[in-house]
Structure formats: C-alpha cells, structure tokens
Amino acid sequence: MILVLFICFFIFLYVLYFIARDDFVIVRKDVSIDKIFSLAFLVSFVALFFSRLFFVLVHPDPKLLNPLGFLAIPYFPGLSLMGALAAGELFILLWASYKKMPTGKVLDLFTLAFMAVMPLGYIGNFLIHLGKVSLFDNVFFVVSILVLLLFARIIYPFSNKGEIKDGSLALIFTTIISFLYFIINLFLNLKNFTFLSIDNLLILVILFSSLILLVNQEIMDKFLFKK
Numbered sequence: 001m002i003l004v005l006f007i008c009f010f011i012f013l014y015v016l017y018f019i020a021r022d023d024f025v026i027v028r029k030d031v032s033i034d035k036i037f038s039l040a041f042l043v044s045f046v047a048l049f050f051s052r053l054f055f056v057l058v059h060p061d062p063k064l065l066n067p068l069g070f071l072a073i074p075y076f077p078g079l080s081l082m083g084a085l086a087a088g089e090l091f092i093l094l095w096a097s098y099k100k101m102p103t104g105k106v107l108d109l110f111t112l113a114f115m116a117v118m119p120l121g122y123i124g125n126f127l128i129h130l131g132k133v134s135l136f137d138n139v140f141f142v143v144s145i146l147v148l149l150l151f152a153r154i155i156y157p158f159s160n161k162g163e164i165k166d167g168s169l170a171l172i173f174t175t176i177i178s179f180l181y182f183i184i185n186l187f188l189n190l191k192n193f194t195f196l197s198i199d200n201l202l203i204l205v206i207l208f209s210s211l212i213l214l215v216n217q218e219i220m221d222k223f224l225f226k227k
Contacts, residue, residue: 003128004121004125029105031102039092039101050083055083058199082203089170092106104170107166112169115173136184175211179207
C-alpha cells in the first residue's frame with residue numbers, strides 16, 4: 001500500500017505541475033510552483049492522517065487504536081477516501097486563504113490532480129492484492145473512471161472558459177463523488193446499512209455541505225447579481 005501511495009503521490013505532483021504551470025489565474029496572481037508544491041506536501045500529510053483517523057473511527061479494532069498500530073499502515077492497512085477528501089479540501093481552503101492565494105482556483109487544480117490519480121490508486125490496490133478486493137472497490141474503480149471522463153470531456157472545459165466560478169469544479173466533484181460513494185455503499189450493504197454510522201454521517205455532511213456551497217456560488221450569487 002505504501003508503494004502505491006508513493007507512486008500516486010509522484011504522479012499527482014506531475015499532473016499538478018502540468019496543469020498549474022501555465023494557468024492564467026496562478027500566473028496572474030504570481031503564485032509560484034514552489035508554493036503549489038509546498039502546499040501539495042502539506043495537504044498530503046494532512047489528508048493521509050485524517051484518512052487513517054476516519055478509517056480507525058469506522059473500524060475501531062483494538063490493534064488500530066494503539067498508536068503503533070495506527071501508524072503501521074503496511075501491517076494494518078486501511079484508509080478512508082472520504083476522510084482524505086474532506087480533510088484535504090478543508091486544509092487547502094484554510095491554507096490558501098491564509099497565504100492569500102486564489103483559493104477557488106487552487107482547490108480546482110488540486111481536485112483535478114487528485115481525480116487523475118484516484119483510479120490509479122484502485123489499480124495499484126487491485127494488483128497488490130492479486131485481484132482479491134471487495135466488490136465495493138471494483139464498482140468504485142469503474143465509477144472513478146467515469147467521473148474522470150465526465151470532468152475531462154464536459155466540466156473542465158466549462159471551468160477553463162470561465163463559465164463556472166473558480167472552486168465550483170471542486171465542489172461539483174465532491175458532490176458527485178460523495179453521492180455515488182453513498183449510493184454504492186447503500187446498495188451493496190442493504191441488509192446492514194445504517195444512516196447513523198460514522199462513515200455514512202461523514203459522507204452526508206460532505207455531500208450536503210458541498211452541494212449547498214455549490215448552489216450558493218453558482219445559482220444564488222448569480223440570481224442576487226441579476227437582482
């Protein structure tokens with residue numbers, strides 16, 4: 001798992017560099033690639049920590065509750081995608097705002113880079129376990145490919161042309177991916193599904209928070225502006 005994370009991280013950095021180096025907003029705001037990469041390392045540590053933390057909260061195994069077990073990811077594997085997504089986005093928003101970077105644009109760039117490597121993470125996990133992965137992982141891998149194609153063909157061009165506001169791309173992705181994650185989890189675990197589980201509550205908070213922010217940014221602001 002650690003090897004897969006390292007490979008995905010380096011590909012993530014490459015994609016981030018490729019899309020950020022000539023971005024008009026980044027260049028105009030004089031945000032250097034060094035600053036982008038510094039944020040990338042920071043957010044990766046934060047996302048990894050909270051990904052592990054939320055996994056442990058959802059799977060409170062005594063071995064994982066031990067500090068050594070918590071840190072020993074290669075021996076006791078398990079990470080939460082939703083935990084990483086929520087913590088990573090929140091940290092980017094706070095850090096970019098603190099450093100007076102274009103928050104929405106930075107969040108969009110990081111989201112695109114994350115989106116590009118997400119299917120690779122599932123492929124790496126599949127290879128490491130010799131194909132012995134859960135049905136949820138297999139379904140979500142296909143979903144991540146479809147989401148990537150959707151953004152590459154439709155949503156990213158809209159963002160590039162300025163037809164949606166900076167930050168909306170990230171909010172659309174978060175809304176879609178959390179909704180699909182919830183739906184897949186629901187239909188694959190109908191007998192044991194509960195809305196009150198920590199995992200599902202986290203997903204619902206992420207889903208409705210991103211949806212409300214998206215509606216406020218893309219619909220309410222434009223409506224009020226017209227008024």
